[in-house]
Amino acid sequence: MDILFTNGTIRTMERESPAAQALLVRDGRVAAVGSLAAVEDQAEIDVRRVDLAGRTLLPSFLDAHSHFTAVANQFLQADLSGCRSWADIQNRIRDYIRREHVPAGQWVTAQGYDHNQMSECRHPDRACLDAAAPENPVVICHQSGHMGVFNTAALERLGVTGDTPCPAGGVIGQACGVPTGYMEENAFLEFQKRVPMMPLEAFLGAYRKAQGLYASHGITTVQEGLLRRELVPLYQALLADGSLKLDVVAYGDEAGTAAARQAFPASVRRYQGHFKLGGYKMFLDGSPQGRTAWLRQPYQGEAAYRGYGPLTDAQVLDMVRRAGAEGVQLLAHCNGDAACAQYLAALETAAREGVDLAAMRPVMIHAQLLGRDQLPAVKRLGVIPSFFVAHVYHWGDIHWENLGPDRADRISPAGSAAELGIPFTFHTDAPVIPPDLLETVWCAVNRVTRSGRLLGAEERVDARTALEAVTANAAFQYFEERDKGTLSPGKRADLVILDRDPLAVPPEELRDIRVLETWKDGAAIFRREP
Structure with a gap:
């Protein structure tokens, strides 16, 4: 069935193109866009009309870089965002252990602290985390993702001592020859990936929540910004049960890319079940x-x-x-x-x-x-x-x-x-x-x-240039300019409906615009509750 969008502002994001009056979707792609009369002439008799009611329709946004699995992992960790002191971090960890009924001996992971926002103006140490969770190994990740802290039990599980060699391009914090628990860059990344992963079913549920989060912000193409070998089985499970609804473009280190090629031989630079291997990533x-x-x-x-x-x-x-x-x-x-x-x-x-x-x-x-x-x-x-x-x-x-x-x-x-x-x-x-x-x-x-x-x-x-950076230019970055990024005939019907026109509101109000609906391949995947 054709879908006809009318009665609103339609921004195609095509250069030099004025706002259109109507847009027609057929078989998941844009069939026509332009004046109401011209588009209606191309619609089939059996057409579903979508009344925009004065709202604004744009091509959906493409995430030019983020970490899809890490976003999913947020739903399996303690959230430390907004903590203003070490005591706040301790309370968040204690609350998480209590709320999730985490048994003694099980790993606790947390993310999102920023030492720049702490009253102590420095990273916490292992003693701080020991006090928060004396019976659990704990690792907390900095908001940047480039550093973090392990408690004593975690260091012992990972075999980190004062004599542990530090990976090149990293730092293992020490005081008087004893690890403080703090690590940064390659050292943190190396030991962080040795932390046991959550059960598969828990991850699949977290991926579904992550997709909902992206869609709520009008994003339909996302990135796996560092595909490691350990993540490949998770993507095999996602593709096997059809969980992926958004398009995911993955960039791996050498080991991750090799594993993905073996698992998904058809995914190199083309989608296999909403998953595509884009290439390599290096730091x-x-x-x-x-x-x-x-x-x-x-x-x-x-x-x-x-x-x-x-x-x-x-x-x-x-x-x-x-x-x-x-x-x-x-x-x-x-x-x-x-x-x-x-x-x-x-x-x-x-x-x-x-x-x-x-x-x-x-x-x-x-x-x-x-x-x-x-x-x-x-x-x-x-x-x-x-x-x-x-x-x-x-x-x-x-x-x-x-x-x-x-x-x-x-x-x-x-x-x-x-x-x-x-x-x-x-x-x-x-x-x-x-x-x-x-x-x-x-x-x-x-x-x-x-x-x-x-x-x-x-x-x-200006606002148009900024919007192009998250639509047309992002599609070009992914080699998908023929399929995404603007609303022209033949392209995928990946759409976002906003409550206001970002090209018409005062600049200071841009972040107050709300995403009302997100469509992927001509189907609504997110609608905001009234």
């Missing part, structure tokens, strides 16, 4: 709010410390060559400008060697401290910067302290990229922050911090 530094991003100049107040990169130049170049030889995309996590420089240098060398970068569409994830002087190389090499622009609001004041006013003003230089005609995308890095791309659009347009400070007015973009 070139950490996070600026955690002071592990790799900078060209030292952090504010430091004589020499600039953060660090976990990979050598040769390793980065090898990964670029591998992606090019295999014909897949490469995503590189680069927060600091030194990490950006390392990635750009490797791409430059690979291009001289004959690697087809245009076919690869390399992506620079976060690109927060990407320098304006580096943007010409980004354009020349065809790199797609995916800016974590919501940092302006969530951590802009912290960056002001860590980086100084000048560098803080220049984070996520979307305005400069737009001036050079560089296509870029925006993302939320969920679960670092909720997958709310309308908030991200608001951040890009207004660039206001939590304290109300205007951060880099010259890097603001």
Whole structure:
């Protein structure tokens, strides 16, 4: 049956295209869009009419970078977001153990604390977690995902002692030769993945909740931002029972990509049951709010410390060559400008060697401290910067302290990229922050911090440019511009209905717009309760 949307504002997000009066969906794809009379002429007799009642219809949003499994995992962990002290963390963990009836000896995981928001102004230690859960091994993950803390029982389970070698590009905190429980970057990631996973049925339920969360924000294409080998069986189960309703694009490390290729041989750059293997992901530094991003100049107040990169130049170049030889995309996590420089240098060398970068569409994830002087190389090499622009609001004041006013003003230089005609995308890095791309659009347009400070007015973009970053440009990043990102005939009917028009409201009201409905392939998958 045809579906006809009328009586509202329809923003196709096609360039130079005015708002349409009607949109026709047939067999999960857009069949026609334009004036009411022209679209009605193409509708079949048996048509279902959807009255927009003055609301606004757009192409649904594409998540340019986040961590789908980690978002699902939130529903299986204690939530530490908003904690303002170590005591808050302890109370949240105790409440979780009590509420979920966690038996003694079972692992407890928690995520979402931010030491920058703590009254103690530092990470908790293992003694803090021991007091909260004396009978359980505990690990808590920082909001950035780049660091965390284990309690004593967890360290003992994992065999971590003062003599444990630290993985390259990581830190295992010690005091007088004894682990404090704190770890960062590769050390934390390595030991975190050794924590036993929850039962399969629990994960499947959590994935369903995660999809509901994304859909409630108008997102129908999501990303598995680091597919490790351990996650592949979970995706096998998701595909086997038909649980995936959203499209998932996965980027793995070498082991994860190899395992996914073996499990899903048909998924390389094309969907197999809503799952697609997009390519590789590598980390070139950490996070600026955690002071592990790799900078060209030292952090504010430091004589020499600039953060660090976990990979050598040769390793980065090898990964670029591998992606090019295999014909897949490469995503590189680069927060600091030194990490950006390392990635750009490797791409430059690979291009001289004959690697087809245009076919690869390399992506620079976060690109927060990407320098304006580096943007010409980004354009020349065809790199797609995916800016974590919501940092302006969530951590802009912290960056002001860590980086100084000048560098803080220049984070996520979307305005400069737009001036050079560089296509870029925006993302939320969920679960670092909720997958709310309308908030991200608001951040890009207004660039206001939590304290109300205007951060880099010259890097603001208009609402249309910001919306393109989460629709048309994001579709291009995924090699899906023929199927998604705008509402033109032949494309998938992935739609979002908003209560107001983001191209007509005052800029400061963008994050107050509500998602009322989300449609995937011509079927409603989310409706907000009245």
